[in-house]
Amino acid sequence: MKEKYPLFQVMGKDGKWQDQTYEKELNEAKVKSLYYHMLRIRTYDQKGVALQRQGRIGTYVPFAGQEAAQVGSALALGEEDWMFPTYRDHGASLAFGADLDMMLLHWNGRIEGCLPSRKKHIMPASIPIATHLPHATGAAMAETYKGSKNATIAYFGDGATSEGDFHEGLNIASVFKAPVVFFNQNNGYAISLPVEKQMNSETIAQKAEAYGIPGIRVDGMDVLAVYIAVQQALDKAKRGEGPTLIEAVTMRFGAHTTADDPSKYRNQDEINQKREVVDPLIRIEKHMKGRHIWDSAWQSSLSEEIGEELDNAISRMENYQKPVVSDMFDYVFEKPTWTIAKQRQQIISRGGRG
Ligand SMILES: Cc1ncc(C[n+]2csc(CCOP(=O)(O)OP(=O)(O)O)c2C)c(N)n1
Structure with a gap:
């Protein structure tokens, strides 16, 4: 099945072009914007884990390793498109335009942070696994009935594909040609359960066959490939050609949540060695260097600007009125x-x- 669903890559592991078809579209401004959002959410994620460890917020859900999957997909969305994230996709929500202050209030256990986004069509993160997939299909169908060209993207993990709601969401979307992209992040684990024990299917993309829709397997550490794959699926949905299932093959570097101890079920030394090699931020940096569009002064000022933005937002969170x-x-x-x-x-x- 892996031959039938080859891994789509735009960059190789060394950052060099693997497929130059999209070079024009992936111009300097676009690549810099993808890098900026990845760096921003990586920094936010590091601060999130630190805040939890210091007892300054409640349980936190880290997503380090999944930045390319989350940013590439979010930046492919149109202004009016709908996003249905899970608890792990706050990086995607932020990249799409969710309010940072509200996001922090959410992790701080505040009701104010749970209100729907004022800026974009972002649904509250789904904590129950896969229950939002039929909802996403419904929202996509509603847009069609309204005569709009807005599409919907729904995020979910590998474990979610074992749930009944996954089947219902994809089947109805297929039957009604709903303009929805089912965006799976296969990070290899559902809490402690490795994907090989979760299912006997070799890939997640192949599950699309059961619903008569296209299944695409993309390198989830390659932000350029994710961006192109999601954009193509969204365009197809907007042309009235129905849903697509995308499997982004990625890796969760840290714990399932800050309440989890991953050393109980996987070798942390191996993970730490592997992350050095597959880190999506390092990959895009290599790519940019190869194209001579990397500028260390630009990177340092970006880093400083992001640090300041986050520190100010954290201080607003901590000075927020008492609950x-x-x-x-x-x-x-x-x-x-x-x-x-x-x-x-x-x-x-x-x-x-x-
Ligand atoms: C309906 C439902 N069943 C069980 C759980 C408990 N639970 C929380 S996270 C999780 C694993 C989900 O794994 P996956 O879908 O791969 O997503 P990931 O956490 O890796 O992003 C489970 C079983 C839940 N939240 N909802």
Whole structure:
């Protein structure tokens, strides 16, 4: 099956052109923008893990290693397209235009950070695995009924493809030719379960065959290839030619979440050695150097600007007004159940700010 679904690459592992067809489109400005967003979300992710370790935010979901997959896909979207992310795709959301302050408030456990994005069509991150795939199909169908040309992208992991909702989402999208791109990030693990134990399918892309839609396998460490593959799938969707399943083969460098200890199920030394070789930021840097569009002064000032932006946003998060305890209960159901109403009352009577 790997021969039938070859890995699409625009850059080789050494950063050199593998496929120069898209050279014009991947001009200096575009490549610099892809690099900027990857560096921004890498820095944000490092700070996220550090903040959690220092007890300054709650559980955090790292995505280091998946920056090319997340940025390449997000930057291929049109202004009015819809994004359905999971808990791990906050890098993609930020690259698409999610509000940084709200994102940090979300990780800080604040209700204000859970409100829908004001800037872009970004749905709240799905914590249940794959339940958002039928929703994404529905949103895509709604856009068609409205007569718009907006497409939808739905993110999910390798583990999600074992869920019933994956099947339902893809099948209905295929039957109704919904303008949706199913963007899988195969990072090799569903928490501690390696993909080889998750399924007997050699690839995830081949699962598209069951629904009669195209399946594409792309190197998820190659930001240029991801950008091109997603853009082509979105264009196809917008032409009314239906959905595509894309498998971006990638790697999660860190833990599943900060509540996970990956050393229990994989060899950290091996991972650390491997990440040096496959790091998507190093790959695009090599590519840019090869094209003589790398400028270390530009990179340093970018790095400084991003650090400052993040430090200021973190300080705003920490100086944000104190949380209201009843927020924990008020947004579960439209009308609280008696159990929730009782818990709310108990906390407030113990001195919580209601
Ligand atoms: C419906 C459902 N079942 C189980 C879980 C518990 N759970 C949280 S993350 C996870 C693994 C998901 O793996 P994958 O889809 O590969 O995505 P990744 O975390 O690697 O991005 C599971 C089983 C859940 N959140 N939702």
